[in-house]
Amino acid sequence: MPIVHPGILEVRALGLNFFVLRDDKGLYVIDGGFIGGWRLFQHALRQEGWQDEPVRGVIVTHGHLDHILNVSHLAKAYGAWIAAPRLDADHYAGRPKYSGHSRVTGWLEAVGRVTLAYHKFKPDHWLDDGDRLEIFSGVQAVHLPGHTRGHMGFWWEEQGILFTGDLFVSYRDQARLPLNIFNIDSEQNVRSIQTALAINPRGVLPNHGNLASPEEHLCRLKKLFERLSDH
Numbered sequence: 001m002p003i004v005h006p007g008i009l010e011v012r013a014l015g016l017n018f019f020v021l022r023d024d025k026g027l028y029v030i031d032g033g034f035i036g037g038w039r040l041f042q043h044a045l046r047q048e049g050w051q052d053e054p055v056r057g058v059i060v061t062h063g064h065l066d067h068i069l070n071v072s073h074l075a076k077a078y079g080a081w082i083a084a085p086r087l088d089a090d091h092y093a094g095r096p097k098y099s100g101h102s103r104v105t106g107w108l109e110a111v112g113r114v115t116l117a118y119h120k121f122k123p124d125h126w127l128d129d130g131d132r133l134e135i136f137s138g139v140q141a142v143h144l145p146g147h148t149r150g151h152m153g154f155w156w157e158e159q160g161i162l163f164t165g166d167l168f169v170s171y172r173d174q175a176r177l178p179l180n181i182f183n184i185d186s187e188q189n190v191r192s193i194q195t196a197l198a199i200n201p202r203g204v205l206p207n208h209g210n211l212a213s214p215e216e217h218l219c220r221l222k223k224l225f226e227r228l229s230d231h
């Protein structure tokens with residue numbers, strides 16, 4: 001599993017990846033993966049020699065099942081806190097509300113919660129826009145709604161890195177919007193891309209993408225936004 005930036009380990013799985021951050025106090029997980037995520041997480045820590053580091057926190061970008069399936073288990077196993085967007089509270093409780101196209105996601109998740117034995121959780125820290133997490137030199141929660149109501153990015157200002165969750169997907173040299181059925185409001189999601197770019201990051205890290213540097217993902221995102229703005 002690759003280090004994509006000093007202090008950031010990317011745990012890769014089919015169709016999805018998540019991140020482990022390491023500062024001088026320990027480790028923090030962003031999201032925690034989907035099916036097999038627990039095993040991949042353990043494997044990644046051993047490969048990096050991080051297995052004896054304390055896992056202090058689990059940070060959630062949004063409430064979709066492929067991002068929160070392992071959150072409860074991770075937090076309990078390590079005694080870690082959970083920080084998650086307040087506006088996706090119904091997702092963590094296992095009762096997400098979907099409307100329009102995204103009702104399809106609701107049906108898929110309802111099946112997934114049962115077959116994959118989802119465990120609900122209550123975050124220790126409810127995140128609102130602008131909240132600051134005391135990890136590294138400070139990481140700020142940035143509300144980027146549209147994919148879900150509460151969807152958030154996390155801005156590590158010192159390094160110019162923005163974790164973008166599912167704001168966009170980034171495969172085969174190209175950024176794309178998440179499929180409509182996965183978004184609560186696709187137009188709002190486009191406005192959130194504008195918000196993200198206005199922060200002027202040096203690089204971005206999406207949860208669905210092939211292995212590329214944060215700078216490369218940013219380059220793709222900028223091109224996507226130009227294409228969207230042309231229409």
Ligand SMILES: [Zn+2]
Pocket residue numbers: 062064147166182
């Ligand atoms: Zn999602």
